[in-house]
Amino acid sequence: MIRTEPIIRLQDVCKAFNSHPVLDGISIDIAPGQTTVIIGPSGCGKSVLLRHIVGLLKPDSGKVFFRQSEVSALSERKLCDIRTHFGFLFQGGALFDSMTVEQNICFPLDERAVGTRKDRKERSRTVLSLVGLDGLQSQYPQELSGGQKKRVALARAIALNPEVILYDEPTTGLDPIRGDLINELIIKLQNSLGATSIVVTHDMASARKVGNRILMLSNGRFIADTPPSGLDEIDNDTVMRFIRGQASDAELAELQTEQFTALTPESSR
Numbered sequence: 001m002i003r004t005e006p007i008i009r010l011q012d013v014c015k016a017f018n019s020h021p022v023l024d025g026i027s028i029d030i031a032p033g034q035t036t037v038i039i040g041p042s043g044c045g046k047s048v049l050l051r052h053i054v055g056l057l058k059p060d061s062g063k064v065f066f067r068q069s070e071v072s073a074l075s076e077r078k079l080c081d082i083r084t085h086f087g088f089l090f091q092g093g094a095l096f097d098s099m100t101v102e103q104n105i106c107f108p109l110d111e112r113a114v115g116t117r118k119d120r121k122e123r124s125r126t127v128l129s130l131v132g133l134d135g136l137q138s139q140y141p142q143e144l145s146g147g148q149k150k151r152v153a154l155a156r157a158i159a160l161n162p163e164v165i166l167y168d169e170p171t172t173g174l175d176p177i178r179g180d181l182i183n184e185l186i187i188k189l190q191n192s193l194g195a196t197s198i199v200v201t202h203d204m205a206s207a208r209k210v211g212n213r214i215l216m217l218s219n220g221r222f223i224a225d226t227p228p229s230g231l232d233e234i235d236n237d238t239v240m241r242f243i244r245g246q247a248s249d250a251e252l253a254e255l256q257t258e259q260f261t262a263l264t265p266e267s268s269r
Contacts, residue, residue, distance in 0.1 A: 013062035024220030035197040037211035046200040087157035102137035127155040147178035
C-alpha cells in the first residue's frame with residue numbers, strides 16, 4: 001500500500017484571543033485530492049483554522065505545513081508565493097463593489113501579472129463558465145443575486161488554478177436550492193480540477209453531500225473524525241445534538257431565565 005503524504009498538516013496548533021483559547025492543540029493531516037469538511041457551532045474556531053492554513057493568522061504555538069513548507073514560520077513575502085497555491089472563498093464573498101465581475105476575477109491575475117491582458121480576460125471567461133455565469137462579465141456585484149455573488153467569488157478563488165480551495169461557510173445566506181447549487185459546484189471543481197478542498201460549514205446537508213471526511217470542532221479540539229457514512233454512528237452526545245439540530249437541556253433552560261420571564265405578558269399584569 002502506497003502512503004500518500006498530506007498536502008496540509010497542522011501539528012499541536014494553539015491559538016487564543018484575549019486569553020480565550022480557540023484552538024487547543026489541533027493536529028490534523030489533510031490528504032490531497034479529497035474534500036475535508038469541518039463542522040461545529042458558530043464561534044468554535046472553524047474560520048480561525050482556515051486562516052492559519054494560509055498564514056493569515058499565526059499560531060501561538062504549534063506548526064502549520066503546506067507540503068514541506070512550514071507556513072507558520074514564513075515571512076510575508078514568502079507567504080505570498082505559497083498563497084498562489086490556494087483559493088479562498090470568504091463567507092461573504094468579499095467582492096469589490098466598484099469592480100465588474102470580470103475585473104473582480106482578473107484581480108488576482110493582475111496582481112500576479114499572469115499572461116497578457118487578453119489571457120486574463122480569457123481565463124475569466126473560462127472560470128465563469130465553470131460556475132455557470134459566462135456572460136455576466138460586465139455586471140457589478142450589486143446587480144447580482146446572493147447565489148450569483150457566491151459563484152463569482154468562487155470563480156475568482158479558482159482563477160489561479162489552485163491546488164487547495166478553502167470554503168468558509170459557502171452556503172450561508174442562500175436558500176436550499178441555491179445552496180445545493182454551490183454544493184454541486186464544490187463537487188464539480190474537485191472532479192474537474194483535482195483540487196484538495198477544505199469546507200467549513202454548519203450546514204449538515206452540505207457537509208454530507210460534499211465531504212469525503214467530516215471532522216467536528218468543539219472547545220478547541222476535534223471530537224469527531226469520520227466519513228459521512230459513519231456520522232450517525234458516533235457515540236458522542238455533543239456531536240449527535242449538533243447534526244440533528246437539537247438544543248441541550250442547559251440551553252433550553254436559558255429560555256426560562258428571569259430576564260426572559262420579565263418580557264412575558266403575565267409579568268406585565
